[in-house]
Structure formats: C-alpha cells, structure tokens
Amino acid sequence: MVTNSESQNLTSISEFHLMELTEDSELQPVLVGLFLSMYLVTVLGNLLIILAINSDAHLHTPMYFFLANLSFADICFISTTVPKLIMNTQSHSRVISYVDCLMQMSLFILSGCMDDMLL
Numbered sequence: 001m002v003t004n005s006e007s008q009n010l011t012s013i014s015e016f017h018l019m020e021l022t023e024d025s026e027l028q029p030v031l032v033g034l035f036l037s038m039y040l041v042t043v044l045g046n047l048l049i050i051l052a053i054n055s056d057a058h059l060h061t062p063m064y065f066f067l068a069n070l071s072f073a074d075i076c077f078i079s080t081t082v083p084k085l086i087m088n089t090q091s092h093s094r095v096i097s098y099v100d101c102l103m104q105m106s107l108f109i110l111s112g113c114m115d116d117m118l119l
Contacts, residue, residue, distance in 0.1 A: 016101055018094045032090050039082045046071035070118050076111040080104055 021031055049071040053059045084104060088094065096104075 013098055015095050015097045018088065018096055020094060021089065028089055028092070032086055035082060035086050035089070039078060039086070042078050043075055046075045066118065070115070073111060073115040073118055077108075077115055080107040080111055 022028065050068050053064045053068045081104065084096070084100075088096075
C-alpha cells in the first residue's frame with residue numbers, strides 16, 4: 001500500500017543538462033562556423049548526388065538508385081544531431097527536454113539503421 005509520504009518522494013525528469021564542448025566563449029563562434037560549414041557541405045553534396053542521379057536518365061540503374069538512397073540516409077543521419085548542436089552552441093543553451101531528447105535519439109537510431117540496411 002502506498003502512503004501519502006511515499007508518493008511525494010517521486011521525481012519526474014523533464015529535461016537534461018548537456019555538457020558544453022568548450023567553456024571558452026571566444027571559441028564558440030569558431031565551433032559554430034566549423035560545424036555549420038561541415039553540415040552545409042555534407043547536405044549540399046548529398047543533394048547534388050541525388051539531383052544528378054534523378055536528372056540523368058542514364059543513371060537510372062540499380063547501383064545509382066542505391067547511391068541516391070545512401071545519400072538520402074546520410075542527410076537524415078547528420079540532420080538529427082548537428083542542427084541541435086549548432087543551435088545550443090550559438091544560444092549558449094545547455095538544456096534539452098526529455099521529449100526532444102527521446103525524439104532525437106529515436107531519429108538517430110532509425111537513420112543509423114536505415115544507413116546500415118542500405119549497406
């Protein structure tokens with residue numbers, strides 16, 4: 001039987017506190033620029049691969065279809081974590097809600113499995 005004092009000791013987690021990459025405030029804009037440029041190069045490069053395969057009829061073979069799907073999986077995989085990392089570094093926020101964390105981890109695992117299934 002649960003007494004009133006036992007039910008008051010339950011705690012609920014609503015957010016997680018993240019560790020920073022660096023506490024140096026002068027280095028944070030450099031990290032944001034570095035991560036943003038790597039993210040944009042990755043997404044744009046994979047989009048160019050997908051567009052090149054879709055636009056040329058000679059590339060409509062199973063091998064290139066596989067390559068286009070692999071590029072799409074790579075875009076999904078990198079888009080699950082890097083935008084949140086950039087946003088948190090830029091805004092100096094170290095908090096992620098439980099729901100956001102669960103959603104991000106689910107998408108990360110799903111896109112990682114999608115990448116593995118294609119290989």
